[in-house]
């Protein structure tokens with residue numbers, strides 16, 4: 128298990144009302160665990176209900192259903208209700224494209240756009256329960272399309288625009304989607320992303336697709352097949368102002384989002400309607416304390432859960448003003464983000480440790496060119512933030528004046544689980560710790576046998592009670608749902624992370640305990656990589672692992688055994704890299720491909736993952752006495768030495 132870097136000293140939040148113990152937070156937290164139904168029933172007043180619920184929680188492990196019998200529509204909560212108040216002319220979205228184009232949408236504009244989009248979808252025959260795949264760049268239409276689906280009760284399935292045609296097709300086929308929404312293109316680092324072309328490839332692999340709805344965004348021409356393709360603008364002809372929202376059951380599905388687990392295929396995480404929306408909105412309030420005059424900027428792409436919850440649903444449910452930026456953080460120069468913060472007067476800024484480390488590497492001079500004094504709160508997500516990056520973020524971006532809200536959570540949890548709660552009470556922070564659980568979240572640290580650990584001992588984090596943002600299921604696969612999350616520690620939700628709670632009750636999240644790699648905060652599983660790479664004709668067998676990376680957190684390393692007759696070469700390495708990018712997408716780009724003759728395996732044929740990891744990282748193997756499967760220490764050490772030698776030889780193939 129990993130060790131903890133607690134080198135960062137304790138930091139007080141830079142406000143003047145903190146005290147210890149944390150009375151207000153603790154009172155609220157206690158109430159949330161003692162009487163979850165009373166607590167969440169009270170919180171649910173944040174939403175406007177078409178019909179109130181009959182029961183706050185129906186908990187039949189492992190299925191939790193929240194606000195049973197209640198009805199509402201998510202798009203109404205995010206748009207209509209604000210467009211009826213003084214917020215009608217409040218800015219909902221300040222959008223900035225990579226090329227410098229801008230658009231400003233008030234809540235009234237957003238209302239108008241969502242209805243027009245819903246009108247277009249209706250014309251295509253989209254109705255409640257249909258699955259719609261969305262493959263768009265970070266343009267306002269992405270948010271609008273998600274809300275338009277929600278308006279009609281259709282289940283959206285957003286695919287990150289860096290994923291390949293094969294990855295789109297896998298998701299279309301698994302979710303049985305009939306429609307894909309895309310754009311002719313997008314911009315990334317000054318180049319055009321040919322999204323429509325990629326979708327055309329995906330459609331060839333997706334027999335169920337009937338229509339491709341295309342947003343015209345870039346100027347370039349894209350192929351157009353009148354049988355399947357339809358321009359969004361053509362369908363909007365005759366759109367009125369209002370499309371009646373579908374009044375949804377609180378427990379109806381809202382979206383599917385695919386994420387990597389320990390199997391070769393990504394799982395479709397299914398999220399619900401009212402519980403999810405309430406949880407996303409409340410956690411944003413508690414963690415970041417936004418006000419009506421806040422300018423909120425979450426830099427995540429809406430293709431990931433952070434974008435779903437904290438670019439789209441939570442900020443809009445709360446009637447906030449958000450900034451959305453389409454492009455790369457370092458385009459045209461490394462200060463693009465600081466420029467945006469200054470331009471829009473961003474007050475709350477939420478990003479990833481990978482981005483912070485990239486900026487850190489480029490030095491503070493870029494920051495000094497901009498006035499960032501509007502910033503009040505800073506956030507971090509995706510992986511543990513190392514104390515060094517935390518300190519840099521705190522000192523140079525926040526001018527020692529902004530708390531760092533380090534939020535630990537997952538695609539499956541819907542919203543933050545462990546995070547400072549600036550909106551409830553200020554309390555001291557510790558760089559590298561996500562601090563304390565959110566109200567309603569009841570985590571424990573268990574040892575490998577499922578016994579609760581004492582403080583300061585690393586173990587597996589497990590969650591004791593359901594919370595409203597908890598996934599509904601794995602789409603179409605309840606067995607996988609049960610097995611992945613509920614079988615490791617019966618009765619507990621198992622997130623799959625190592626963790627430790629210290630003497631002050633602060634939580635330290637210490638990385639994945641399973642075969643999931645986090646590259647720049649993006650989840651990818653070793654099984655998925657291995658499955659993809661053995662799909663190449665030259666490859667007989669492969670094993671994937673990761674090594675630490677200064678900026679990306681982790682980088683992918685592949686060990687490959689070639690088929691008879693194949694010769695290792697630099698060209699073949701390049702080809703395998705290309706193959707992975709085609710099979711999965713750019714997130715799957717390996718840092719190193721090492722050709723070896725054999726893989727380290729236990730007597731029963733399981734790959735010795737620890738040996739792979741140690742060799743990839745150039746580290747010593749450490750204590751191997753605990754390697755399972757009756758493999759002797761001598762065998763494990765020999766496997767380590769053999770692989771190390773083979774890897775060193777393979778490195779000669781580098782340019």
Ligand code: WTA
Pocket residue numbers: 386432433507508509510511512533534535536537538539561622623624636637638639645648649650
């Ligand atoms: C990791 C992203 C430490 C963790 C929201 C988790 C973190 C996985 C943090 C989920 C954090 C996310 N500190 N680790 N603040 N945030 N993680 O589904 O390993 O893309 O299990 O959701 O990211 O990744 P996912």
